[in-house]
Amino acid sequence: MARNPTFPPMSRNPSISKLPVEIWAKIFFECLPAADEPVRREGETAVDPDESKIESDGLGLFIRPRRQTAPLLLTEISKGWRAMALNTAELWCSLSVDSHDHRVETSDGVSHPSVASKMEIWLARSGAERGLCIALKVCRCVDGKDADRYANEALGVLLRYMHRWENVGLYWGRDTAPNLTSGLPRPMNIDASPVPLLEELELDTFIDVIDTNNQIEDQLSSLLRTAPRLTCFTWYDNMVLRGKFWRPLELNPTWLQELRLGCVVTVDECITMLCNSPQLQACEFTYVIINPQVATKRILTGEPIVPTVLSHLLHLKICSLQNLAPLFDSITLPALRSLNLEGIDDDGSPPPPRLAELELTSLLRRSRCPLEELILDTDMSPSGLVQTLRLVEDSLTTLHICQNGIGYITDAVLISLTCLVGTDGSVQCLCPKLDRICLTGDTTIVLSLGLLPRMLESRLGMNSNVHICVAYRRSHLWLGDVQRLQDLAVCYSHVAIRFL
Structure with a gap:
């Protein structure tokens, strides 16, 4: 095993100097901050005893580059530590970048390191095979015609590492038009996935530039329909009413455990995604809207509906302006513990139809689920409420x-x-x-x-x-x-x- 001969003065003793590089790599890894660990300036003390607790950035375990914390801090201790840190790939597999926090090239000719170049340097140190956890917030860094270029450069770096995505969170600000499939390589096997390691993907978008030839829904479907490890997908889309431009999403539901869609979906799409996701544990549809231009037509047959049993689903939330009776008739939820049914609280939204009480009570009756939490922000009859509560009275706590x-x-x-x-x-x-x-x-x-x-x-x-x-x-x-x-x-x- 290789040994590092150069250490800080305080650590020069025979025992430490003989530690193999592999042990130092493990020690360095344990120095990484956990999920946006707060940084305290020198001399500051925590007044609140709870201040030392680690708070997640909401997207998972992503490390923000800071000179006060590892891994950058480890590169400034000594030449030996710097060499070991730069050559320890697992230190550089997590990254959180907000383009607002970085200066970029400006039109006056003054050049500064752009967020894209910083990302490239960081990720180049992560090796060639390890999965990557990356959070990228892309928005207009500067005003003018170069804004989209800066955003696309940062996104371009991320896309070059697409084959190693494991846990990724992306945010697009207004006036940016991302292209997730730009330069997407065509695999030899048509069924091969461009994101073979991807387990979790979260998107928060405000896309008011709609490219009808390459819509975001089509891009996501191209990435996710064959993603073999996808367990969690979340998409919050602030452009709620896309009208005739909406396209249905296609996901690989085989291992999907968490699905949260804050974007336009129809009841039929909800049914399709639910009934094809046997491992689903948590599901939220927060914009099930009435839109005849995009709603798909269910094929009506004379055969009775056989509900799909989702034996792992624990949490279901639906915010809807549509009649949910077909959805309630299509599923059975024996493990359900939390049910949240709401309208849509947007200015100008029409009131939702009365809740499909008969179908809801039928769902609860055949599911016999241990429901603990019931949230109702919708219109129903007093008798329907009492009947619903009677079906879950032995387990309901909230x-x-x-x-x-x-x-x-x-x-x-x-x-x-x-x-x-x-x-x-x-x-x-x-x-x-x-x-x-x-x-x-x-x-x-x-x-x-x-x-x-x-x-x-x-x-x-x-x-x-x-x-x-x-x-x-x-x-x-x-x-x-x-x-x-x-x-x-x-x-x-x-x-x-x-x-x-």
């Missing part, structure tokens, strides 16, 4: 209801949720395990005097640690109820009462 439209928190619902203690000490109520209750909404509610505070008081009497949040218009409540709710907030620190 209930969040945001009333819109007509409103469905009525006397009957509150009476069902009120805890009654029998003469034998037994407690009777709907969903007895609830420990989080949130009731909000900006709609007219008609309740009998005292029912709302009585229900909350009964819950607190059974479990004083229940977390409660109520947010209604003061004018929609009885004056006596307002006072009782305020008294609860005074008595219990985990009771929040807010009047809109």
Whole structure:
């Protein structure tokens, strides 16, 4: 094993100087910061004891180049350490770059190292085979005609290492038009993937420049339809209404475990992606919109629908302006623990149709899932809500209801949720395990005097640690109820009462 003869003065002793390079490489690797570890200036101390905790940058484990932390810090200790650090490939396999943090060439002829050249230098040290974890934020670094060039240069560096992508997060700012398939090599095998190591991909885009000949959806499909290791895909797209330009996404669902799409999808696309992803554990569709120009037509046959069993799906969130009945009829979710059904809270968005209550209750009945969290921000009937709660009352611990439209928190619902203690000490109520209750909404509610505070008081009497949040218009409540709710907030620190 090779040995390094050059060490800092404080480390010159026979034992340390004899350590093989491989051991030093492992020590150096342990020096890497974890997920955007905060950097403290010399002489500063942490006032908050929790300040030393590591906070993720939201995209995973990506290292920002800083001279105060490894690996750059290791290159400034001594010649020997610098040589070892530069030749230890695993130190350079993680990178987080924000183009706002880097100076670039300017039109006045003054030259500065661009973000692209810095990325190239860093990634060139990562060897030739290891998987890469990269987060790249691309936006206009300077004004003028060169803005797209700087963005595309940075993206070009990333694309040259596409065959080694493992965990990648990309953000495009406004006025940039990325091309993920630019210069994409054509493999000998048509089924070969251009991203054979890719496991996680997260995109956050604001693309208002639409190239109808090479749309972002087509680019993503080209990359991901054959990705053999893809387990997590997230795409948040701020250009929600693409209209006739929208193209369906094609993914390789074989090993997909997490799917979060904050982009336009239709109910049919949701059904297709769900039913073809047997390993899915978490799924979110946050823009299921009505758009007849892009909606695909389901093939209707006389045969009954056989629901697909997704035995691993734990979390499902859908924000929709469409009728979700076909989706509810198409799946069975025996492991589901969290269900979130909402409308779309955008200016100018039409109100969603009433929730498909019959199909939802049928889904819950055949799934027999241990649902723990139910979030409803949609319109449904009081009887539909009670029936839904009865199907999951043995497991439900969190209930969040945001009333819109007509409103469905009525006397009957509150009476069902009120805890009654029998003469034998037994407690009777709907969903007895609830420990989080949130009731909000900006709609007219008609309740009998005292029912709302009585229900909350009964819950607190059974479990004083229940977390409660109520947010209604003061004018929609009885004056006596307002006072009782305020008294609860005074008595219990985990009771929040807010009047809109």
